[in-house]
Amino acid sequence: MVVEPGEVEGGGREPAADWFRRICAVHDRVFSAEPFAWVPEMSPAHEEELRGLMAVAGFRLVVARQRDRLLGYAYGHPLPADHGWWGDFTRPLPAGLVREWPGRTCAVISLAALPERRGRNTGRRLLEELLRDRAEQRAILSVQPTALATQRLYRHRGWTNVGRKGPLAGITPPCWDIYVRDLGVAPQ
Numbered sequence: 246m247v248v249e250p251g252e253v254e255g256g257g258r259e260p261a262a263d264w265f266r267r268i269c270a271v272h273d274r275v276f277s278a279e280p281f282a283w284v285p286e287m288s289p290a291h292e293e294e295l296r297g298l299m300a301v302a303g304f305r306l307v308v309a310r311q312r313d314r315l316l317g318y319a320y321g322h323p324l325p326a327d328h329g330w331w332g333d334f335t336r337p338l339p340a341g342l343v344r345e346w347p348g349r350t351c352a353v354i355s356l357a358a359l360p361e362r363r364g365r366n367t368g369r370r371l372l373e374e375l376l377r378d379r380a381e382q383r384a385i386l387s388v389q390p391t392a393l394a395t396q397r398l399y400r401h402r403g404w405t406n407v408g409r410k411g412p413l414a415g416i417t418p419p420c421w422d423i424y425v426r427d428l429g430v431a432p433q
Contacts, residue, residue, distance in 0.1 A: 253370045255307040258299045264308055267315040268295065275357040280391040282418035291355075298322060298354060307374045309358065309367050317358030319371040323381060324350040330385065335409045335420075342407060342425070351379045351428070353386035369402065382430045387421040399424050 254260070261268070272291050277283040298304050303323040309316040324330060324345060330352065331343035353375065358367040376384055387410065388396050400406070404424040411420030 252311070253307060253309050253374050255305055255374055257304055257306065260308065261295070261299045261304070261306045261320070264306070264315060264318070265295065268306075268308075268318050268320075271315055271318060271357050271359060272355065274359065278360070280393065281389055282391065284417045287417060294354075295320070303351075305375060307371050309362070309371055316362045317356075317367045317371055319353065319356040319368075319375040321351055321353040321355075321375060321384070321386075323348070324352040324385065328352075330423075333410050333413060334423075335411070338408055348380055349382050351376065351381040351384045353384055356386070368398070372402070376428060379428055380430060381428060383428055384426050386424050388424060389418050390420055390422050391418070396422060396424075402426075 269288070269292050273288050275281075276287065298320065301322045304320065305322070306318065306320040308318045326345040326347055326349075328345065330350075331338065331345070353372070356368060356371060356375075358371065362368075386399070386404070388399065390409070396406070404426045407423050407425050409420055410423055411418075413419050413421075
C-alpha cells in the first residue's frame with residue numbers, strides 16, 4: 246500500500262530557516278548510510294552550503310512532513326550562466342548541452358527522504374513540487390555512482406544521464422553522475 250506524506254509544502258528562505266536543523270538531520274541520516282559515500286566533514290559542509298543557498302535568488306525548498314516531523318526535503322535554485330557545473334567531465338559533452346544562459350537550468354541541489362518513506366512516493370512528490378511552475382527550460386541534478394536504485398528511479402521519471410563528472414579533488418565521492426530533464430518551458 247502506498248502512503249503519501251501528510252503534507253508537501255514549499256517556499257524560500259523563511260521555511261528553510263524554520264526547518265534548517267531538521268533538514269540537516271535528515272541529510273546526515275540519509276547520506277551517511279549505504280549506498281552513499283560519506284565522510285564526517287559532509288555534515289558541516291552541507292550546513293554551510295544550505296545557509297549560502299538560502300540567500301540565492303530563486304532558491305526554493307520543498308518539505309514533506311507529518312505535523313512537525315520532517316519526512317524529506319528537496320531544494321534547488323536557478324543555475325547561473327557562469328556556474329562551473331559543466332566542467333570536469335570524464336568525456337567531452339556537446340556544446341548545446343553545456344551552454345548556459347539565465348533561465349535555462351534549475352539545479353536540484355539536494356533531495357532526501359527518510360529510509361522508512363522510500364517506496365511511498367515521498368521523493369517523487371518532493372521533486373514534482375520543487376520543479377512545478379519553474380521558469381527554467383530544464384533541470385539538472387547529480388547522483389552518486391553507487392546509488393543505483395536512485396538512478397533507476399530518475400531514469401524511470403524521465404531524467405537522462407548525460408555523463409560522469411570527476412574525479413574532483415577533495416570531494417566525496419570524487420565522481421558524480423549528472424542527469425538532465427526537460428521541464429517543458431519554451432526558450433526565452
